[in-house]
Amino acid sequence: MITISTLDANSFVESVILDSILYRFRLNWNDDGQYWTLDVCNNDNSELVRGIVVVPNFPLLHAYRRIKGLPPGELLAVVSSTSISDIGRKDFISGKARLIYMPKEELTNVVESAV
Template structure:
């Protein structure tokens, strides 16, 4: 399990190696809807999936297995009883974005 760092910004782009492949993860805060979304690009900056809602404690990639998403699973873990992840929750540590590699899932 790898914790993916989320910086204190409304939009961020992170390069991550997930199960041996390079991806670019774009995390965006939508201030009107008060929610986080995730977009994923491959190493060639080709968009794979756009604006996945970061629903807490829910597998994020499972519905998109027909696309070239990372082989493992990504989950936004929220350590309180809220149903949505707040703007500061990643910064304060209440929420964590984690990637569970294929090897870790076995």
């Protein structure tokens, strides 16, 4: 599991190496709707997926598996309490939420151990 760093800003880009490939994640705070969105770009800044609404404890890339070039693992916004239903503007900075990546092999191990 890899924790992806975040900034205290309404919009920022984070470069991260996942499974030996460089990706750029653009996170944008939507002040009207009070939610974060995520764009996944490749190393050339070409968009692979745009506008994923970041919700707690849900596989963010799962619905986009058909798109070539995405990381083979899964992105999750993990919250510190089950009472949190939305991720607020400061929640990544305060530690209430973390953006994590689980490599495909870790996901496979989790599924196999659950069976």
